[in-house]
Amino acid sequence: MIRADAPAKLEGRIRFGTDRTRPGMLWAALVPAPVAHGRIRQLDLDPARRAPGVVAAIGAAEERALLPGRGAEATPIFPGEIRYRNQPIAAIAARSLEEARAAARAVRAEIEPLPLLADLDSVLPGWPEEGLPADAPINAHVRARHGDVEGEFARADRVRRDAFRTSGVAQVPLEPHACIAWIEGEVWHVLTSTQSPFGVREDAGELLGLPPERLVVEGSWVGGGFGGKVAALVEPYALLLAAASGAPVRLALTYREEFQLTRSTLPARVWIASAVRGGHLTARTVRLLLDTGGSLPGRDFATGYAIAFLLGPYRLDAFEVEGYAVRTHKPPFGSHRAPLAPQCTFAADGHTDALARDLGVDPVAFRRAHVWTAGDRTALGQEVGPFGAAAALDRARALQEEWRRSMPAGTGLGVGLGYWSTGTGAGGEVRLSLTPERLTIHEGEREIGSGSVVRGLVAMAERTLGLPADRIVLEYGDTATAPYDAGVFGSRTLGALGQAVGAAAHELTAELGRRLGAAGPARLGVEGDELWAAADGRRSPIAQLLTPGERDHGGLLRTGRHYGRSGAIDPARVHAGEFYAYHDFTASVHLAAVQVDRETGQVTVLRYAAIQDAGRVIDPPTFRAQVEGGVAMGLGTALTEEMLWGPDGRLENPGLLDYRVPTLLEIPPIEVIPLEGFPGAGPEGAKGVGEPPIIPVPAAVANAVADATGVRLYELPLTPERVARALMAR
Amino acid sequence: MGFELVAPRSPEEAFRLLEEGAGAASVLAGGTDLLFDLDRVTTAPRRVVSLRHLPWRGHAWQGDTLVVGSTEPLYELERDGSVAARLPGLHTAIRAVGSRALRHRATLGGNLARAAPASDLLPILLALDATVEIAGPAGTRRMELDRFLLASRTTALRPPELIRSVTVPAAPSVYLWQRVRPANDISQVGVAIAHPGPAVYRIAVGGIVPRPRRLPGAEAGLLSDPPPGPERVRAAEEAAREAPFPSDRRATEEHRRRVVRALVERGLVHLAGGAA
């Protein structure tokens, strides 16, 4: 059995958030704002209250009444000023879903429309050539610089400048956001489909003004997250409705709402210039405008992280980056598998590829000549640790030559190079309990589908304790009972919680060794139904090593914690905003083979290889699935996926018909090539691979299109129409 | 919203059930289009009349003409080698509809009744001069497909009439299409060409408003057999000029014209024995 959750999932027995119910449960519907920016003059909930089956109808006034203890500075859940279209302005709980929806349609709102900031082009048309207007709606400003930038550009014998545009993309989990909320005395409870129960407790607690001990969050099985289920979204509405109605309330987004309300990657504009002297890349400057939608100032997490990817993983003598997070009337920016890294890498790596072609140098060799190896410094001054990029590029180059010989004429080959860091920083803790029959891993995360919990953590226990998987059980619990963990995101689960399993296992085997009277740690094993421990030639059934208390109450317990440390950046290089240091350095080098129809612009990916710097592969099938999934998802970003907003702030393609994720029929054979030997921040030197494999996909595909046609695309996604237009323009 | 599902065993019973439910009753064949209507609160029907038990399923050749029962799932046509051999354009168009899973349910009758501007089946059926057999309480009538299609989602059906069958004369034919995503996406344009006899070419396009249509101007210039290069180019250019393409979120008018030009030329090359 590869995955313990597979049989139940295949047979439809797993209950995701959308499948859960509670006795006496009411059904909820949200009332969407009919404009993208406006002030609510009056909200009339009476027609909804009079509608059949309705138990509670709430808006901003009811919210204030329900949360008397909340501080005055808190952001309201139901807004006075609408910040994006379909933002919930009221919510209904009723005895049936149909009744809740009918009542939601009956709500009357008088709204004063306000001027709309639709997109980056209309908000900041002139930047970076022109300065910023004084009243520019800026959420964040970042700027960093090092070296003699102007001098390097003046001395350059070749300069290349490019401008790129990227689109908003949605996470598209098959299960929409769904939760059930109920109140027990002073304690508010929510069962929700989330990547981070503790994160939801923090977010929702802040919005509702509830301290951690008064809000309990339990995760359900998650039908896909991809970053979209990291922060609270539906929970505050359901909790308020539960408080207002006195009954459990279920709130699940419709699939249309899932698109309209999701917090995801929004459009960006990028400018990159590079200076080359004597064949050497010496300096690079970068400008970034990032649409952060209805995000609130001070909540930007992406700009400083993303902008560094635009410099590429290269040694540079001088650099300057500057970027703005811009407010528009869209839903807030949010996480999406390696937020913005695929988009930034499309720009940075495409620019580098084009620069090499300008110079008449093989693009892979050009990258290879400049890429970081251990001991180099990043632009921000952090020392680079073990990094597999150079080795992966060598591998890609050999593969490319092989493909070049065997594939039909006209095939374009492109290499993409991306990098990432395992996000072990946020804390994680697990508790192991050993009984005569089994080992139980108590932890706070539900499996989100990637296998990082049901497989990754179990594999770590197998490796560190020597027990077979069928003797290892996962026990989840809620935020009141489970050990703290930051969440299943940032490619961190194995890196952080896996280390915590290792640490707890270490304590456990040391204690068993002591109880055996041995000098060192014990090994565990199974015989028949019983577990045993052995050390220094002594061996005993576990049953005989436990105290009576342990035998009666949950076994021998040990806790493991992990809080990873990152390196440090050089603060002297940072001039504005926040930049971040990495925990490790993870390279992804991809090779794409494409065919381009020169008349229709259709790009067909024929073949694909992904070389993944893995540090150490802990569980080969899970590793492979993550890399294949990342490539498939990246092909969507590269070729077909794009959220289209109208000038009125309306999302024009809120559904799977016109928001096109790749189907199995478009996904080519993917060769997955693990690269070991460059250890990272995870257990045994493993590197997180949840996010990295999506990162270089758009770059590899666009570079392959350039190779096939001689024409470079500067805007994602590479739809047939964009490609055909670029080919015509030549 | 709740609805009542009924599955009559005879056409007469179906007509009666539809007339009783007038205005709030819908016809269900494979359901792949209707499913979207059932989700729209404002237009959702109160009664759904399934055609599954009507004796209309199946397809058969009558000489050189294929007669397809309206409730025949597309997959049954797809897997019949005689359809691929004698109506290659229709076979390609069927394979272009959604996914295989979808084609196990989706019917030919449902596609015609829906009369979608972007249908992949309407252009090839127009090019092949298909006729529609319509059954109603007063008996049956036949109509050329070109007259049956009125506008987007509007046909000559008068409730409670139903499509009973579709008749398609065999001919060398080809269907080419363009989408953003090759599978399970809506075609931006579809180009169908039938070549029923010497120097006769019938060209139809989809992805246009108000509905797919023939392009007589482009057809008129094709006088030779096979048409030489310049004749093909002229026909392709005329096709791109003649069709009333829209600009919408799926493609601009300019892109549709560019692609139609390319696809008409490729289709003609293909029918002349070259590669498409």
Ligand SMILES: Cc1cc2nc3c(=O)[nH]c(=O)nc-3n(C[C@H](O)[C@H](O)[C@H](O)COP(=O)(O)OP(=O)(O)OC[C@H]3O[C@@H](n4cnc5c(N)ncnc54)[C@H](O)[C@@H]3O)c2cc1C
């Ligand atoms: C994911 C997906 C992908 C799709 N891809 C394509 C595609 O690539 N190309 C394409 O052309 N279409 C596509 N479609 C549309 C659809 O599958 C076809 O139009 C299909 O042929 C409809 O047939 P049905 O039997 O499912 O019709 P239904 O949904 O059952 O009915 C459609 C309409 O026709 C009426 N109707 C059905 N049968 C009759 C009859 N005998 N007499 C009178 N009225 C009738 C119904 O009342 C309804 O209004 C796609 C649909 C989906 C969901």
